[in-house]
Amino acid sequence: MKNARKTALLLLVAALLILTASACGDKGKKSGELTTVKFSEVIRSIFYAPHYVAMSEGFFKDEGLNVDMNTAQGSDKGAAALIAGTADISLVGPETTIYIFNQKGEKTLKVFHQLTAKDGSFLLSREKLDGFAWSDLSGKTVIGWRPGSAPQMVLNSTLIKEGVKDVNVVTNIASPAMAGAFTSGQGDFIQLFEPVASTLVQGGKAYYVASLGEAYGAFPETSYVATSDYIKKNPDVIQKFASAVARGAAWLNTASDDEIATALSPFFEGTSKELILQSVNRYKSQGTWPTKPELTQDQFDTLQSVLVENGVLKAEDKIANMSDVVDMSFVHKIGKTD
Structure with missing residues (x-):
């Protein structure tokens, strides 16, 4: 009889522990777990x-x-x-x-x-230009983005639309190194996103000339x-x-x-x-x-x-x-x- 009561008591305690743990677990989930x-x-x-x-x-x-x-x-x-x-x-x-x-x-x-x-990129020039036309890129070097990337294709499609063919677009510089390559002397123009573009302009390292987003349109x-x-x-x-x-x-x-x-x-x-x-x-x-x-x-x-x-x-x-x-x-x- 005593063993039966002891067993019943242990089962009751175990059940209470399970219910308590379950309640705590539910409370933890409801308290803002992301x-x-x-x-x-x-x-x-x-x-x-x-x-x-x-x-x-x-x-x-x-x-x-x-x-x-x-x-x-x-x-x-x-x-x-x-x-x-x-x-x-x-x-x-x-x-x-x-x-x-x-x-x-x-x-x-x-x-x-x-x-x-x-498109979210902007074209910057090394030299200050009185006015910019896409034909100004003829015979020049532009530091651009990797082949097949959206900004690279938007630039290329813009050049096609504007009828500019003989542009050397450099596409093998990793994106984090592009601005550094330009400021060290590579390229005549560079295609950058914000805030890097404005940082170079503010530092006198480049001049803003065009928005690819505005030039190409909806994309x-x-x-x-x-x-x-x-x-x-x-x-x-x-x-x-x-x-x-x-x-x-x-x-x-x-x-x-x-x-x-x-x-x-x-x-x-x-x-x-x-x-x-x-x-x-x-x-x-x-x-x-x-x-x-x-x-x-x-x-x-x-x-x-x-x-x-x-x-x-x-x-x-x-x-x-x-x-x-x-x-x-x-x-x-x-x-x-x-």
């Missing part, structure tokens, strides 16, 4: 200001996400990180989804949020991308991520100059608030961040035409069904409640 998203950005640039705002202003955390960010230094590397599983989401050129799809591998990538609607340069598998398995994460970034873009349109500079400064150490604001305003003025972050069929057609024009995609390999590499359902749900 889902970590491994995120890879293509380069560090104010071109991607809405993303940094979403981080600094806590918009990702409001959605229950912790964004673990690294800088890939190239869309090719950002796409490779997705395929390898070292990144969950990458901010890269949408052309990477087409490249991967046409490789017919085990994994495919999909765009779920279109962050930028224009879907940079998108948030994930593998099809990750999107299928984590739709809530993708929705929350897209919503947080959209909130960051909207915030930029209403925040004060001081608020914007304060939000972005931690991501651009050594860059003055004046240059940060100048960079943001330059991107705003050319319509960089669309109100609705959607990759449309027209934009996708423009993208594929540029790829064909630059010889990185055969006409017969163009993707007929955009839905094979694009899923805008999350963008369509931004701001809507169930």
